[in-house]
Amino acid sequence: MRKVAAFIWLVIVLGICSIAWLKGPSFESSIMALLPQSEQSPYSAAAMQSQSDAMGQLLTLMILHPEVDKARTATLNIQSILADSPILLEQSPEHLQQQSLNPKFRFSVLSDQVKRRLENGQWQQQSDIALGQLFNPVASAPVDLKADPFGLYGSFxxxxxxxxxxxxxxxxxxxxxxxxxxxxxxxxxSENAFSLSTQSQLAPLLQQVKDYASANQVTVKMSGLVIHASYGANQAKQEISTIGVGSVLGIILLILAAFRSLKPLFYTLVPISVGAMVALAITTLIFPSVHLITFAFGAGLVGVAVDYSMHYVCAQSGQTENRLTKSLFVSLLLGLISSVLAYAGLALTPFPGLRQIALFASIGLVASWLTVLFWLPLVSNLSNMRLHPSIIDMCQHLTPVYSSKRHLQAVFAATTLSVIGSVFIYCSSAKDDLDTLQTSPIQLLNEDRTVQQAMGNGYQSTFLLITATGIEALLQKEEQVRLTLDRLRFEGDLGNYLSISQSLPSQAQQHRNITLVSELYRTQLAPFMNKIGASALIKQEAQQSFNQNHTILTLSEWQTSPLGHMLSSQLIRHKDGHISSVIRIQGKFSQAAKSQLQELASHTNLVEYIDPIADISDTLARYRTQLTMCLVIAYLVVSSVLLLRYRKQLWQIILPPLSASIMAFAIATLLNGGYNLFNIVALMLVFGIGLDMGIFIKESHGAAHTWVAVSLSTITSLLAFGLLVLSETPVLYHFGVIVLPGLLFVWLLTPFIQPISYGESRNA
Incomplete structure (x- = not known):
């Protein structure tokens, strides 16, 4: 029956991995993919996704040199380097400026400045500006005396x-x-900035640009989400390698030190490998893409899954019969249940990344456990594999001699430190802002900021969302909202903004524009032509051109223009038939302006003030509170399950991980000036691993081989999770900064709470 079960498990493993291989895994590197979706209205959720996608596709290069000719030459050379890339579409001046909107709409679509002058009756001022433009040798746009004598199109x-x-x-x-x-x-x-394929294609091109700049003493600064995404992906890959390789090397060294043989290494690594493969396969089948942080965190799986194989190998050390004893089976089963319950708590969170990590870890642990259960008892005799005496001696010397006095002192110290740590945590504050998740180094952030400031952009993440049942109603509502924005801009509380109705006015506004231009022609055309000495024929043709061109810009024509393409992400159609537009805030944005826009949105139907960063921070805070409750519930549920077996001795298993968690949490709070949701998640790991330690020792009555296995497993866990404290990825760091001291405290407390015997106590 054991052989049949082992064969069935082999078929299941091969089947799952084969199906996942045929599907083909897809990978994700965006930090934002770890976060929950916005809980605002469906309209705002769609708008935030649209803006994120649009801004994520932009890449800007700024080329500087003290000599203008060399700067221009360098720009042309860099342009040629990037010209052949299939994923880069250049937005040239010809594409963005010339014919960005058909000139036939020059009288119905006016720039804000021209419209404001005409609405205020400043006909003479507009005429004088056009006159100055006509005689300016470096004018930005030529004046067509017949089609557009007042330069309305050029101004637009x-x-x-x-x-x-x-x-x-x-x-x-x-x-x-x-x-x-x-x-x-x-x-x-042309492709997603977070796509690993996009990043791999773009990386060598950008490196060529950097090499060219370095060789020619040209300064090149870059701005774009793909730069940060590529850095984050490379960083995650490096950390995956460091954590995974470091953990495996640590296990190899520990096995060699403990057994002076490589044979146990095979029995230890096989369950880990099977667990990792099955976890990856099932995660690939369930989720549309697998996040790189899941791999980095999953690399730490070896620190937990190794417990099962390590305890089995240590328990069988020197035994003449290779079998799974009842006490070992109970220990392994209870250890699995407690760990999976702890990890399963992550699956209850609304965070896609944490749910994925929970699934990966839980499946990996179960698969490793089943491999130990079905396959290891079938291997050859393990009698020649004995724990080296030096390892037992070392553990014996490091382990304090148990006594009732030391036991009471340890309980008192753990309780006292826990109370002090709890008070410190209570007096500390949470840090739920997105800055705690920033992966890009300060150098990249400053470079990005320098480029945007040089261009005068500085777009805020905050925006206004206007929603209506049709395009005309939407544009009219947007024009009403813009009255407030124009006032704030005039008062100096707002730098600028970008909206759809600036280039696609409502039809009602376009008719008003034509009326305003008609009055401009009536009062100023003759004086203007007289000042420049134009003939009567030119004056007549100019008037005739205006009379014959009262064309109204429609949505479909606007969408097909280069300008419409550029702003397309700011116009969003919803499944229920509604349509929304986004007004993006640019430059200065004072607190007074923010308050007035929030008030405007609260009193205007289907107008929303959206601050994605604040929204996500609020979500992080809300779910941090909920996850804290989940952690408390996990302690209660697991304690209730274990109470059925351990009765009055339950506290000996619960106290070490509970006290260690509080002390580790207090230390992390002190180091980082606060705590966040990911620290709470890490406490679940300390709880799960710490419970394993107490359960194994309790079931073996403190046998020497169990304490050695626990010590070896603790070291591997510290290698796996402790390395995360060195991570530059904030999510991983916030795990490591809790798990590292937490596991150390559990390991230090346990021998004081439960006695360790160095006799040969192996229960059947």
């Missing part, structure tokens, strides 16, 4: 497409705000 292009810091020069974008000559190249990715 100048105000609606590029910021005031960006000009066009000889077919390139040049910055006017930098201390030395600087040009910029704009690109849009």
């Amino acid at each position: 292009l100048q105000d609606s497409v590029l910021s005031s810091n960006i000009k066009t020069q000889q077919g390139l974008f040049r910055l006017s705000s930098t201390p030395q000559p600087a040009f910029v190249l704009f690109y849009r990715l």
Whole structure:
């Protein structure tokens, strides 16, 4: 029956792995994928996804050199390096500026400045500005005396497409705000910035750019989500290798030191390998993509799964018969149940990343446990595998001699430190802001910020969402909201904003614009033509051109224009027929402006003020509270289950992990100036691993081989999870900073709470 069970388990493992292989795993590297979806309205959730996708596809390069000719030459050379990339679509001046909107709409679509002058009756001022533009030798746009004598179309292009810091020069974008000559190249990715394929294709091209810049003494600064995503993915890959390889090397060294033989290594690593493969396969089958942090965290699985094989090998050390004893089976079963229950708590959270980690860890532990149960008893005689006496002696010397006095002192010390730690934690504050999840180094962040500031962008993450049942109603509502934005901008509380109705006014507004331009022509055309000495024929043709061109811009025509393509992400259609537009905030954004926009949204139907960062921070805080309750419930549930077996001795198993968790949590809070949700998650790991330790010792009555196995397993767990404290990925670091001291405290407390015997107590 044992052989049949082992064969069935082999078939199951091969079947699951084969199906997952045929599906083909997909990988994810975005930190945001770990977080729960927004709990605001469906409209705002769709808007945040749309804005995230749109901004994530942009890549900007700023090229600087003290000499303008060399800066321009370098820009052209870098442009040629990136020209052949299939995933980069260049946004050239010709694409973004020339014909960004058909000139036939020059009278119905006006720039904000022109519209404001005409609404205020400043006809003469508009005429004077056009006159100055006509005689300006370096004017940004030529004036067509017949089609557009007042330069309405040129004014629209100048105000609606590029910021005031960006000009066009000889077919390139040049910055006017930098201390030395600087040009910029704009690109849009054709694929997802978080795609590992995208990053692998882009990385060598960007490296060529850096090599060229270094060789030619040119400064190149980059801005774009793909830069940060690529850094985070590479960092995760390196940490996966470090943690995984470090854990495996640690196990190898421990096995060699404990047994002076490599044979037990095979019996130890096989269950771990099977557990990792099955966990990866099932995670691939259930989730659309597997996060790299799941792998990094999953690499720590060896620190837990090794417990089962380590206890089995140590228990069989020197035994003439290779069998799974009843006491060992009970220990393994209770250890599995407690660990899986602890990990399963992560699956109750709304965090996709944590649910994935919970599944990976739980499946991996179960698969490793089944491998130990079905396969290890079938291996050859283990009588020649004995724990080396030096290992037992070392553990004996390191383990304090148990006495009732030391027992009471340990209980008192653990209780006292737990109370002090609890008070310290109670007086500390939580840190739920997104800065705790920032993976990019300060150098990349500063470089990104420098590029955006040079261009005069500085878009805020905050935006307004306007929703209506149709496009005309939407545009009219947006135009009403813009009255408040214009006032805030005039008062200096708001830098700027970007909205759909600036380039696609409502039809009602377009008709009003045509009426305003008609009055401009009626009062100013004749004086204007007289000042420049134009003939009567030119004046007549100009008036006729206006009379014949009252074209209204429609949504479909706007969407097919380059300008419409550029702003398409700010127009969102919903499944229920509603349509939304996004007004993005740019530059300065004072607290007074924020308060007024929040008030405006609260009093206006289907107008939402959305701050994604604050929303996510609030969500983190809310779920941190809920997860704390889950942890308390996990302690109560597991304690209730174990109470059925251990009765009055239950406290000896619960006290070490409970006290260690409190002390580790207090230390992490002191080091980081606060605590967050991921620290709470890590406490579940300390709880699960700490329970295993107490259960194994209790079931073996403190046998020497069990304490050796516990000590070896603790070291492997510290290698697996303790290495996370060195991680530059915040999510992993916040796990490691709890687990490292937590496991150490559990290991130090346990021999004081439960006596360790160095006799040969092996119960059948």
